[in-house]
Amino acid sequence: MIDFSDLSTPLVADACVRAGVPPRVAPAGVRPVVAGARLAGRVLPARHYGSVDVFLEAYRGARPGDVLVVDNGGRTDEACVGDLTVLEAAAAGVAGLVVWGLHRDTPELVEIGVPVFSYGALPLGPLRVDPREDEALCSARFGAHLATAGDLVLADDDGVLFLEAARAEEVLGIARAIRGTERDQARRIAAGETLRQQTAFEDYLARRAADPAYTFRHHLRRIGGAIEE
Structure with a gap:
């Protein structure tokens, strides 16, 4: 388990630059549902196509402490995760969720207590079911970056960044x-x-x-x- 408790994403971003590691920082605006929430863990990637089934399938391969990284293309016209998705994450041992998109069921998410990071809330869920890509559970796009199970994700009030696990200790x-x-x-x-x-x-x-x-x-x-x- 990665120890991020005494650090912050700005410090890690600066360290990436100093180490010659290209910083992979999520687009501005991704924030915790509850201020002060923090996350650090292995990336559990999932690309969303309009249905919750991709998350349920991802949870089958979850290890304790993983962070579900949801690629919803940065969409702001639908919420792609809600209370049931987050409750199921907790049941699977997932430490939290980082969403390139929106969430809903905010009061329930606050009560559940599992950290969720997103662009914000929207009442409307998906009205689509798009064709699924072969990479649905292999990688998640997050802005200009691609995150895989070989990466760690770190998140706090300043935002979200991804770090290759092999370079994490350094x-x-x-x-x-x-x-x-x-x-x-x-x-x-x-x-x-x-x-x-x-x-x-x-x-x-x-x-x-x-x-x-x-x-x-x-x-x-x-x-x-x-x-x-």
Whole structure:
């Protein structure tokens, strides 16, 4: 089980950049139904075609702690998951759902307590049944990205990102190092040492004047800062 409890999606996104891992971040606007909810687990992919059967089939292969990642093409004209889908997820040991689309039955989802992330709520369910693709249970599209069972999904109030499981230990280690640096910088600001002082900002301006190609990111990496990647 991945330990994401002491991290955040912004820290992991910065760590991806530092590690040379292309960040796979979900489109803006995907948020938890209940503020403060968090998720971390193996991707359990499912593409939605208008019927709940694809979710029920996906649950047959679920492992405890998996996160159902639902590809509904980012549609905003229908809700593709509701209370029964989420209750069945809990029964299958699924830790939560991340939906590229909408949900419904909000009060029931709040009561159930299984974390659900989506674009928001809509009363109307699907009025269609589309042809099913061969990849229905192999991968889920989420914006510009493709998520598979070889990926982890991390989600919090800032959004959702996907991370190749094989790189997770490395990236999360870097994220914790960045967190440590940033927390130290925050403590020093609170103690009266400004961020400009900590980052030797006047020195940066002088170096940039002499070398316009010298960026603030170069400067931060030279001095060990972590506020930008």
